[in-house]
Structures are given as structure tokens and as C-alpha cells.
Amino acid sequence: MESAIRFCDLKVVHISRKSALTGDIQEFRSFFFMVWLFCSAAAALLAFGLSHFLTRDIKTLGDIIAQINCRSYQTKIVFPRSDEISLLGKQLNQMYDTIQLQLLQIKEEEQKKARAEIQMMSEQINPHFLYNTLECIHFQILNGHSDTAGSMLESLGRYLRITLSVGQTFISVEKEAEHVTSYMEIMNRHSREGVHFACHIDTHLKNCKIMKVLLQPLAENCLKHGFGNMNLETWPVAPQITISITLDQTHTHIVIEVSDNGKGIDIPRATACLTEEQPEGREHFGLNNIYRRLMACYGTEANISFVSIPYLKNSVIVTIPYDRNEFSNTP
Structure with missing residues (x-):
């Protein structure tokens, strides 16, 4: 950078390092990049947490149905809230209990019938x-x-x-x-x-x-x-x-x-x-x-x-x- 002196024909020249001039700009860039990275991570975590919160009960219902299909649903899962999905889970538990009771009654009837048939044939x-x-x-x-x-x-x-x-x-x-x-x-x-x-x-x-x-x-x-x-x-x-x-x-x-x-x-x-x-x-x-x-x-x-x-x-x-x-x- 140069500037002229008024009372003479001399000019003053100022010489500075380029890094000294651009150093502050680089720091600002790094700062903004870190802020962007932090905001992105926070947004991702927030989105993951929100989706997990919204789909947790749905996944629980899927697990219950899978256990019922595999005949391994022994311990009942409790739904403490009163939202729609929790109500659906409670209804699913009640339906499972009803089906199990009916299956037990059918099994007892079949056993009685089998015993009677065995006795008759014997x-x-x-x-x-x-x-x-x-x-x-x-x-x-x-x-x-x-x-x-x-x-x-x-x-x-x-x-x-x-x-x-x-x-x-x-x-x-x-x-x-x-x-x-x-x-x-x-x-x-x-x-x-x-x-x-x-x-x-x-x-x-x-x-x-x-x-x-x-x-x-x-x-x-x-x-x-x-x-x-x-x-x-x-x-x-x-x-x-x-x-x-x-x-x-x-x-x-x-x-x-x-x-x-x-x-x-x-x-x-x-x-x-x-x-x-x-x-x-x-x-x-x-x-x-x-x-x-x-x-x-x-x-x-x-x-x-x-x-x-x-x-x-x-x-x-x-x-x-x-x-x-x-x-x-x-x-």
C-alpha cells in the first residue's frame, strides 16, 4: 500500500505480510465451519432422537408380533402412556391373552376327545x-x-x-x-x-x-x-x-x-x-x-x-x- 506526501514528491510505501492480512479471515472461516459442523451434528442427533421417540412404540409392537409368531412371548410388555400406539399395544396384549385362553380350551377339549377315543379303542x-x-x-x-x-x-x-x-x-x-x-x-x-x-x-x-x-x-x-x-x-x-x-x-x-x-x-x-x-x-x-x-x-x-x-x-x-x-x- 502506498500514499503521497503533500509537501513533496515523495511517497510512503507500507509493506505487510499477506498472511497477517488473511489470518483473521481464516480464523473467521474456521469459526463458521465449526459452528456449521456443530449445528449439523446437533440437528442429526435431534432428528435421530425424535425419530426414535416416535417409532419406539411401533418397534415394540413389531417385536411383540414377532415373539407371538415364534411362540416366545412370555413376559408381557407394559405400555404406561395413553397415546394411540400404547392403546394399540394394550389391545394387542388383551387379544393375545384371549387367544391363549381359547387355545388352552381347545387343547383341553382335544385331549378329552383323544382320551375318550383311546379308551373306546382299548x-x-x-x-x-x-x-x-x-x-x-x-x-x-x-x-x-x-x-x-x-x-x-x-x-x-x-x-x-x-x-x-x-x-x-x-x-x-x-x-x-x-x-x-x-x-x-x-x-x-x-x-x-x-x-x-x-x-x-x-x-x-x-x-x-x-x-x-x-x-x-x-x-x-x-x-x-x-x-x-x-x-x-x-x-x-x-x-x-x-x-x-x-x-x-x-x-x-x-x-x-x-x-x-x-x-x-x-x-x-x-x-x-x-x-x-x-x-x-x-x-x-x-x-x-x-x-x-x-x-x-x-x-x-x-x-x-x-x-x-x-x-x-x-x-x-x-x-x-x-x-x-x-x-x-x-x-
Whole structure:
């Protein structure tokens, strides 16, 4: 910067650093930039906080719906305010309680219906078996065989006591074995040549509870399909039925195997009749009845399979879940 002196032709020149002149401008720029940055950050935080405040309850409602869908909504979320979203949340809680109550009532009704159906299927007695047994007892009495008739009546009484045990769906393995033994005693009295019968149970499973009337229909199938319409006097080997009740290797399931050395099992037909809605005639009723009751009692954890080597070993293998707490202390 320069300026002229009035009384002479001299000029005064002022020299300054450029940085000295622009330093204050830079400070102002930095100041305004910091103010802008601070305002932007404050605006962003304010916008985030406001949006979080406005959407918090909506997100909570979404979480509740997600938990309900996953069936994990155990602890109720409280909505203390009285705005529209909070009122919606309270209504959602009330609706959930109502639905749960209705589901519980439906479940109880289904359980009652299932128990009634299981009881009905368990207590279905083959009338021909009962008539034939009574006729046989009558015949023994007329022929003066009172001891034989008395033994048959005793076996029939034990058999009916378990078959008609109203209100019981599960009984001990020992009682179930007694039931099928009584049945085999009666059936062996009907014929001159009886079928050898044996039942082997793991000692620690005797008091374990299983579905009642499970073994007898399987033994009846052995007699009817394994040795039916055959002359046991000319049978190539001694006819026998063996029942084995054990635990599997993992100790999580009870394995019930009912075997005979009869004619064999038509495995495709036997497997198909398990799930038939209406089995054809009485000949397929036994397995279908057992399978339906197993599904009602144990669900998909129960299973029935077959192995067949004619005249050597034909087995129906029933697998049911093993519950260590399901024990009966009664004899």
C-alpha cells in the first residue's frame, strides 16, 4: 500500500505480510465451519432422537408380533402412556391373552376327545373270542372238567379286568404282560396243541407305564395270521410266540418285539393297513387300532416296523419313547 506526501514528491510505501492480512479471515472461516459442523451434528442427533421417540412404540409392537409368531412371548410388555400406539399395544396384549385362553380350551377339549377315543379303542373286545371262550368253559363244565373250566374262568377274569379298566390309559409293563399271558392261556385251552408262549422283560422296565392293551392284539395277530388255518399237529416246528421288552442302545426308547415262527408277514400289506382310515374288515383292524392309539398317546415318537423270515422269525417291532419318570409303584 502506498500514499503521497503533500509537501513533496515523495511517497510512503507500507509493506505487510499477506498472511497477517488473511489470518483473521481464516480464523473467521474456521469459526463458521465449526459452528456449521456443530449445528449439523446437533440437528442429526435431534432428528435421530425424535425419530426414535416416535417409532419406539411401533418397534415394540413389531417385536411383540414377532415373539407371538415364534411362540416366545412370555413376559408381557407394559405400555404406561395413553397415546394411540400404547392403546394399540394394550389391545394387542388383551387379544393375545384371549387367544391363549381359547387355545388352552381347545387343547383341553382335544385331549378329552383323544382320551375318550383311546379308551373306546382299548376296550373293544372281539365278540367271537368272548363267545368261543364262554362256549369252551361251558363245554368243560358239561364234561366234568371243573378244574379246567375254573382255570379258564380265572384267566378270563384277569383278562377282562385289564381290558375293561375304565379311566386308565397307561398301565405297568408287568400288568400288560399279565394281560397277554391270560389271553394266551385262554387261547391254548381252545386247542389240543397249544402255542408255546414266553414273555421276557428287562427287570427295570417292569414298573414302567405303557399304553394298555398293546401286547394282546399283537399276540392275536400271531395266532390268526401266523398259525391260522394250519394244523399245528403237522407244523414243521413247534409253534411259539415270544415277546421281548427292552431298551434301545440310547436308552431313550422302549423296544417291544412280538415274534412268532409262523407263515410270515406280508410286510407291504401290513405297513399299508397301519394308516388306513377304514381298514378292510376285521382282519386288518388289530394293527390299525394299535397304530392309531400309539399316535394318540405318543405322537410321531412311536413307530411300528416289521421283519419276516417265514417259519423262523416274524416280528412286529413297536418303539415308544422311554420316560424315566413314568413309573408305577402299584403291583
